[in-house]
Amino acid sequence: MKEIDMTECEHLKSSILLMAVHLEKLAGEIDNDSIKEMLTEVLEARRIFVLGAGRSGLVGRAFAMRLMHLGLSSHVVGETTTPAVSNEDVIIAISGSGQTRSVADLGKVAKDIGAKVVAITSNKESKLGDLADVVVELPGRAKEDIGGYLERHMRGEYTYLTPLGTSFETSASVFLDAVIAELIYITGASEADLKSRHTNIE
Amino acid sequence: MKEIDMTECEHLKSSILLMAVHLEKLAGEIDNDSIKEMLTEVLEARRIFVLGAGRSGLVGRAFAMRLMHLGLSSHVVGETTTPAVSNEDVIIAISGSGQTRSVADLGKVAKDIGAKVVAITSNKESKLGDLADVVVELPGRAKEDIGGYLERHMRGEYTYLTPLGTSFETSASVFLDAVIAELIYITGASEADLKSRHTNIE
Amino acid sequence: MKEIDMTECEHLKSSILLMAVHLEKLAGEIDNDSIKEMLTEVLEARRIFVLGAGRSGLVGRAFAMRLMHLGLSSHVVGETTTPAVSNEDVIIAISGSGQTRSVADLGKVAKDIGAKVVAITSNKESKLGDLADVVVELPGRAKEDIGGYLERHMRGEYTYLTPLGTSFETSASVFLDAVIAELIYITGASEADLKSRHTNIE
């Protein structure tokens, strides 16, 4: 590795452009109905819980942070002061394959409690897709992952290193930021409401 | 908020398309020289430390995770078992404004120890930009943030809710994934090397 | 290190017994007045924020978790959905030396916002001790640490490995669990109140 030939960083540039094209495709394929259902659940829930493992978990946390900025009551499953889930809450569960075991298992628990489950996945036909009340399908990941996230992690199965995994994560991240933009628009319709929510959190 | 009119999710779609255009612009404006310097530091360092606050911190963690998958020794500043920094290490510090206090302060500490500092920022003329050995400037954020991240956070200054903040974070995220793609290409040149590194971590 | 002679684990047993004696001493030296002030702040605050670095931060998180179980609104500074601090909140800041920079700095920020600051420290004459509204002094740590926590960490200054550091952390941990026991007693005086708070979080 002493002699590094980076050939004008062509792979780096291609990778960014590929993602730009991917996002354009994403905007075109958006299914309005499922998104409206998702927005309705988010706005009607008492609290919003975000659930995800690995890099999808980080994407979820970035979303939960913005929801809190908006004045909504949001929590990340697994963090220190995250309260118990109730039947008035909604869970946003993020998993490209829809098969990540810990995410599917906890989605099931939330469902049994009576909470609503919204799945963000690229695989509608999956454990998570099957149990969810609302499925928002994003393009990006074909391969199914077997077993739990930490399991695969422990086994060193880094097949999710492939561009396919990354492309779901970026889709999910940009999509969820776009959901925030839409929520700013919707809640902004009633300015007084927004203000009161802001005082609520300070 | 009872009557939600989502007008075909136009804001959501615009937000995604805006990001696609933004990434296309990013690919065009990439400065090869600073990226090559960054790649060289990453490949020559004994260990790679990632530093960032808030959503930039989450972007950094996603990058650190991929570096570990690649077989490189990576750590996130602030996590439980992150070791002491040495003069053989490189710090990847991520801050849109380049002024986030905790990031600039710890970047300075790393610098004093003799470690190399690579800044990922949209503001070259900043505390972080000034002290860094390598600055990779990404388009996206004009406004300067005053004071530390947790400070602003505590004060409830959510001005970083604006699309400008989000656009830096997405740029940084997609850029760092592209760095991974480039690293796969570069290190892949020596297949045996990659394999030995893989066995090393399993 | 091939031939391990553990001599009946004498150091291990001594270490546990030392801590038992240390806790007995702690119970005897407790200053009722400062604890009552702390309990009053906790019960009167709208929300309770916990602040600490390194192992003291972990102790703080364990406390914040129990406060949430009790039905109180608690947050850990630095976690994903932790909201902005207001002048109706209280900050529990934990630092053995009282000099950990990030903790003292953020304690100052909270103070400026108008929040109450309760310091848990073994060093009343310190940055944190000076700015706090209430100081609960716990025996355990004599040495002053210079600079911020992550700073020392980056420099590899593990002097806090000594029993003195550990003894403050255990004191703080057991003391804060005892605060929980007292809070269960106090709030339990009105059983209906406790129950309603429990329903409130489910």
Add this chain to the structure above:
Amino acid sequence: MKEIDMTECEHLKSSILLMAVHLEKLAGEIDNDSIKEMLTEVLEARRIFVLGAGRSGLVGRAFAMRLMHLGLSSHVVGETTTPAVSNEDVIIAISGSGQTRSVADLGKVAKDIGAKVVAITSNKESKLGDLADVVVELPGRAKEDIGGYLERHMRGEYTYLTPLGTSFETSASVFLDAVIAELIYITGASEADLKSRHTNIE
């Protein structure tokens, strides 16, 4: 709750004294054989992984931090850059009941990989106890918890709020700090070795 009568903080003091007595009992009941086996596994392992949920997870993280300070290669399962587990590694799994699902499940995965599993528990007759290579039994917790940690958490089953849960956590915390003291003694036997390990991490 307007009129707070704290009677001289008697519950708080009792709680601390109770813990002191509990630790004295712990020191007396220590089983040297299992501890020696644990120390041997820790010293012979290539890397040490710490596994736990909730407050037991925080106790585990405090232990992992000290192992890193000692120069040993330690990781917390679930953190960003934690690598894949191998058959040369040891897993320290902490669960009072020994039944916490995520801990037992991941302990099983580690075992299947060929890693050694050390259980820190107060319930030898449990899922975790059954699969572990070494069981260190600590007094403290009688009740069995059903299902996974995040599951119970989601359901709002805070029965682990009882002193019994707390007493296991404190036992485990003080015990693991005592293991560190013993490790300092053992590894200190060869000073050169310790020094080289220290240089290794700086």
